[in-house]
Amino acid sequence: MQIRRVAVVGTGYVGLTTGACLAALGHRVVCADTDRHKVERLRRGEVDILEPRLPELVREGLDSGRLEFIRDARAAVAAADVVFLCLPTPMGVGGAAD
Numbered sequence: 902m903q904i905r906r907v908a909v910v911g912t913g914y915v916g917l918t919t920g921a922c923l924a925a926l927g928h929r930v931v932c933a934d935t936d937r938h939k940v941e942r943l944r945r946g947e948v949d950i951l952e953p954r955l956p957e958l959v960r961e962g963l964d965s966g967r968l969e970f971i972r973d974a975r976a977a978v979a980a981a982d983v984v985f986l987c988l989p990t991p992m993g994v995g996g997a998a999d
């Protein structure tokens with residue numbers, strides 16, 4: 902199967918690096934995050950995570966049109982062939998993974 906579009910939900914340490922690297926490899930990637938300010942910053946190419954070359958990869962992805970940041974995870978997932986969930990895993994009652 903040819904992968905046409907990837908969705909990444911959560912643009913923290915895991916999601917942003919995953920999305921930026923997949924875009925650099927040539928995939929079309931839509932990253933979704935509920936944090937409006939983070940999405941706005943990433944759309945401007947502003948990266949607040951310390952990873953070598955990450956700001957450059959994000960900039961390249963934005964400029965190429967292969968990397969996009971949105972707030973609506975449902976829309977990102979609906980059009981995707983592959984979905985990466987890069988979200989916090991809060992504990993449920995009793996401390997077990999929710």
Ligand SMILES: NC(=O)c1ccc[n+]([C@@H]2O[C@H](COP(=O)([O-])OP(=O)(O)OC[C@H]3O[C@@H](n4cnc5c(N)ncnc54)[C@H](O)[C@@H]3O)[C@@H](O)[C@H]2O)c1
Nearest residue numbers: 910911912913914915916933934935936974987988989990
């Ligand atoms: N960072 C690591 O080194 C590491 C290593 C192993 C596993 N993990 C796991 O990977 C997952 C992600 O970790 P991280 O470090 O990237 O977390 P993070 O806190 O840096 O990023 C999580 C992002 O998800 C967003 N988010 C939260 N709820 C959301 C929702 N409902 N829809 C869309 N976006 C939402 C937050 O705004 C945030 O930007 C966690 O489950 C973590 O335990 C992380």
